Amino acid sequence: MSGSATQGIKTVLHPVSDLAAAKSVYTALLGVAPVADESYYVGFETGGQHIGLVPGGAEQGMTGPVTYWQVPDIEAKLAEVTAAGAVVKEPPHDVGGGRLVATVTDPDGNVLGLLQDK
Template identity: 65%
Template structure:
């Protein structure tokens, strides 16, 4: 069994990226580290908070917490064996980062991230 490195990333779907960016800047007290029309990301106190416009490829309906792992394929296999279902298979999103989402038996979305 592989272990996780904890939840360090949370992505939030937003309908108005400019307004959300202002709200999260006020909340976190820091400016975005990544600021683009398709993604705004903040680093605050060891957490990465991302804002994803509702037309983003992640197709988020609710915030998703991402568990950081050292071996995403092994963790996906363990979770499937335990009863989870794959929503989005592991894929590279840039910079060597792999991301996957699964759902537990109640439909709760669980994100996984592996940095290479």
């Protein structure tokens, strides 16, 4: 392998149709209050992972939860996985605070996320 290893799945985003209802369920499930609680996104930190709720995610093309693999260099990993057969779905972009995200699809159409913190 020429690229660097991922740091594992650190972020999982779930599309939700009713943010308030989903927030109640995930708060009960995780046993912690959200660290981000906005009308456009609710996020939880637990067990070394970030669990996010994305209202209207289905309308944005999310067909289920999307796992985000933490990588040290998103451009290098994107080049590596596309050379191996993945197709870019969403190119890298900053989602705030210097955090970069991108998504690709594997040969079966599964969506895989890449995440790079600054």
